[in-house]
Amino acid sequence: MKKVYLYPLWLRIWHWTNATLYIILIVTGFSMHFSSIQHPFIPFRTARAIHNVSGVLLVFMYLDFLINNLFSWNGKYYIIRFKGLMNRIFLQTRYYLFGIFKGEPHPFESDEKSKFNPLQQLTYVTIMFVFMPLLIVSGLMLLFPEYAPQTIFGVGGLWPVAMTHYTAAYFLTLFTIGHIYLGTTGHTLTSNYKTMITGYHIIVHEEPTREDRKDEK
Amino acid sequence: MKVKQFLLTLCLLFPLLAIQFLHATPPPDSDQNCYRCHSMKTLSYRDSVTNAIVSLYVDSTKFKHSNHADLACVDCHDDDGFLQYPHTQEARNEKLQCTDCHDSFDNNWEQFKQSIHYKKFGDRFSCFSCHNPHAFKASSDSTSPKKIIAKDNAICLNCHSSQTELMQLDSSGNYTDLITAHRWLPKLQLHWKAVRCIECHTPVKSGVYSHDILPKEKAVKKCEECHNTNSILFTKLYRFRVKEARQKEGFLKALAQNTPYVVGMTRDPVIDRWSIYLFLLTLFGLGAHGFGRWLAGRRRKK
Numbered sequence: 001m002k003k004v005y006l007y008p009l010w011l012r013i014w015h016w017t018n019a020t021l022y023i024i025l026i027v028t029g030f031s032m033h034f035s036s037i038q039h040p041f042i043p044f045r046t047a048r049a050i051h052n053v054s055g056v057l058l059v060f061m062y063l064d065f066l067i068n069n070l071f072s073w074n075g076k077y078y079i080i081r082f083k084g085l086m087n088r089i090f091l092q093t094r095y096y097l098f099g100i101f102k103g104e105p106h107p108f109e110s111d112e113k114s115k116f117n118p119l120q121q122l123t124y125v126t127i128m129f130v131f132m133p134l135l136i137v138s139g140l141m142l143l144f145p146e147y148a149p150q151t152i153f154g155v156g157g158l159w160p161v162a163m164t165h166y167t168a169a170y171f172l173t174l175f176t177i178g179h180i181y182l183g184t185t186g187h188t189l190t191s192n193y194k195t196m197i198t199g200y201h202i203i204v205h206e207e208p209t210r211e212d213r214k215d216e217k
Numbered sequence: 218m219k220v221k222q223f224l225l226t227l228c229l230l231f232p233l234l235a236i237q238f239l240h241a242t243p244p245p246d247s248d249q250n251c252y253r254c255h256s257m258k259t260l261s262y263r264d265s266v267t268n269a270i271v272s273l274y275v276d277s278t279k280f281k282h283s284n285h286a287d288l289a290c291v292d293c294h295d296d297d298g299f300l301q302y303p304h305t306q307e308a309r310n311e312k313l314q315c316t317d318c319h320d321s322f323d324n325n326w327e328q329f330k331q332s333i334h335y336k337k338f339g340d341r342f343s344c345f346s347c348h349n350p351h352a353f354k355a356s357s358d359s360t361s362p363k364k365i366i367a368k369d370n371a372i373c374l375n376c377h378s379s380q381t382e383l384m385q386l387d388s389s390g391n392y393t394d395l396i397t398a399h400r401w402l403p404k405l406q407l408h409w410k411a412v413r414c415i416e417c418h419t420p421v422k423s424g425v426y427s428h429d430i431l432p433k434e435k436a437v438k439k440c441e442e443c444h445n446t447n448s449i450l451f452t453k454l455y456r457f458r459v460k461e462a463r464q465k466e467g468f469l470k471a472l473a474q475n476t477p478y479v480v481g482m483t484r485d486p487v488i489d490r491w492s493i494y495l496f497l498l499t500l501f502g503l504g505a506h507g508f509g510r511w512l513a514g515r516r517r518k519k
Contacts, residue, residue, distance in 0.1 A: 034489075035480050044480070049473050056472065096506075101513035143472055145456040151449055158455050159447035159482060166483035170492055174499050181503040185510075 006115050007199040010068055015196055018061050024054045026173050033166065055139050062132055077115045078125055088118040100185065110201050120182075127175055131168045138165035251290045251299075252277055267341070269385040279352040293318070293350070315344045328428035338386055347372050362457065366413050373414045398433060416443070416450065446482045455479065 007015070028051040031041040041047075069075035091107040096119075099107070108117040116124060141148040141161045149157040186192035187204045195201045252275070254260055261272040280286060291299060298308025316322050326344075329335055334342045344350075356365040374395075376382040383392055399405055417437035419427045437443065443450050458477035466474065 032478070032480075033483055045474075048475060048478055052473050052475050101509055103513070103517050142478075143459075143475060145452070145459050148452070148456075150452065155447040156449040156452035158452045162446075162479075162482045174496065177499060178503065181507065184507070 002203040003200045004110075004112055004203060005199055006110060006112070006201045007196060008072070008074070009199065010064075010072075011074060012196060012199055014061060014064055014068065018058070018065075021054050021058045021061060022172070022176050025051060025058065025169070026176065028054070029169055052143065055143075059136050059140065062136055065128065077121070078128070080121060080125060085118065089122070092117050092119045096185075105204075106187075109203055111203060115201075123175065123178075127172065131172055131175075134164055135168040135172060138162070138168065248277075248290050251275075254302075267385060275351045283350075283352050283354050285350060285353065312343075313345075313350075315348070315350070325428040332428060332430040333432040334430050341386060346376075363410070366411065369413045369415065370409065401438070412443075412450075446479060451479075 028042060028047040031047040032044065032051060034041070035044050035047075042050075069078065088108070095104065095107045106117070108114065110116070114121075138161045142158070142165060145158060148161050151157050152160040183192045183196075184190075186195070187202070191202065255273055255275045256277055258274050260274050261270050263269070264271050285293075293313055294308075294311065296305075296308035296311050298305030314326075316326050329344075334346070356368065376386070377395055380390075384390065396405065399408075402408055415426055415430070418431050418433075420429055420431065420435075442448060445451065455477050459471070459475070462471040462474070462476050465471075466476075
């Protein structure tokens, strides 16, 4: 067993603030999308105000994420190593589909060198550098429509922006649910959650070195 | 003797002075010379071809408030023939066009040539049939939309609500009055107050209005072309309402409230249904995975 400090304080604060904002935005966004006069989930005006304020805060959290990762060692975890990527994805997928049920060790244990497993890394990069920018830009355009395009493909500019916002938010919602669930796949149900609070990750099975793998054969 | 010489010199100089006076560029207040006649409301003539009465009156107050206020009369009416009275025939035959000065209006001119106005009346229709260069003022953002709508519609109504004006272009007298022509349109008066004629009677491409005025057969007639969340009109209205809210409520409050939010803009029955399916599938998949882990873990313990 080995303890490694993987999540510095700023990252933990960022993560939980972000998580809180996500939940608030998903719930209020859901309420606004399926708004109904007869059966309001959250009163429309309330939902709209909370959503707007949280949305703007999320923009600042995203800037915080960018700046901190740009100027700290944490940024390196987001750089995808393409060599052997397909094989690593295969190993991780096989683990989630089969290995996890057999109690096999994680194929890519988190350590200082690489914090994320390959699927996790690809997901995070897509979320943070594709979906989040789409969500933020479209969200800001709805608040500042003067910067939205007049027209997109011959139709008025705002509807495509709103649909982009909705679609990006939808996939981020799916991500959030998956993220919460996969949080339980640490070496115990709650270990990953504890890591995200204390910052320390406990390595149960040291990743086998090449020599070890040879020995297994 | 001296007096005699002086008079002789004067006699010789006079024609020179006179010529000089006639050919010199008039001083800036030369407009006054023009207004001496052209400020008379009744100044007009009967066109020998069309038989129509053409007014030559220029409202100096309106002109001074127009976009052309900085120009002197002779900046556009630059034929020397205007400097003498009566104006020479050459000067009177001058055909001015907006594009003479405004190069950037070439596109408008091309669009105009596609319009029903040009197709029907040819050269008898020009920029000035609609835009009075002596009063023209571009609709700016600062004026209220209602005023812009009323002002822009007045340009069309100037002819389209006046039998005499229409008669001048088309003496057949074969025209349907506006109300009859728009009978199909619900809430007619409300529409006329809230949208401009050109909103439906020009092809809107990439948000820029065209000078190609469409005949009624080609004009917008489908309600959903405007009453739709992805219409250009909607985008403009949303923008306007955000701006208005900011002015009324202040930047931060308007940002938090975003009152122009349009309920249901992102709703689509098909997308909604499939997004719910995919969401449930995700929940089910994760639930099944978790259940499988629990079962497998129990078996391993045994």
